Amino acid sequence: MADQDDDYVYDEATGEWRPASEVAAANRRVVRDSAGNELADGDAVTLVKDLKVKGTSQTLKQGTVIRSIRLTDNEEEIDCRHDTIKGLVLRTEFVRKR
Numbered sequence: 430m431a432d433q434d435d436d437y438v439y440d441e442a443t444g445e446w447r448p449a450s451e452v453a454a455a456n457r458r459v460v461r462d463s464a465g466n467e468l469a470d471g472d473a474v475t476l477v478k479d480l481k482v483k484g485t486s487q488t489l490k491q492g493t494v495i496r497s498i499r500l501t502d503n504e505e506e507i508d509c510r511h512d513t514i515k516g517l518v519l520r521t522e523f524v525r526k527r
Contacts, residue, residue, distance in 0.1 A: 460504050466526040468507065470499050474524035482514055494527065495519070 436449040460468045463477050473496045480489045489511065499508040507524070509517050 458500075458504055460500050460507070460521060462524050462526050463522050464525050468498065468500065468521065468526060472498050473527040474498055474507070474509075474519075475527055476519075477523055477525050480519070480523060482517070485514065487513065489514075495524070 437446045438449045439445075440447045462468055462474060468474070473494060476489055476491055476493045476495070478491050481487075482489060493511075495509045495511060495517075497510065501508050501518070505521055506518050507521060509519060511517050
């Protein structure tokens with residue numbers, strides 16, 4: 430049951446007014462790694478294969494740990510930092526949650 434202070438949103442799919450918190454939970458994106466584990470902002474991931482980094486001569490080796498990832502608008506990509514590479518974006522198919 431929804432609180433009286435809850436905002437309501439018109440759900441076009443059902444044609445009903447529903448609590449905003451309920452609609453937000455239904456529309457929540459789920460980002461998964463190569464093993465199917467759910468990823469969240471701040472998680473640490475490990476690379477599952479060697480990756481050449483575009484624009485540099487560097488290769489990130491399998492097993493490299495990437496800390497503090499951020500989810501992007503694209504469910505197949507994560508934004509992350511590495512000591513030597515700024516603005517690194519990785520595809521979720523190449524990482525596994527630690």
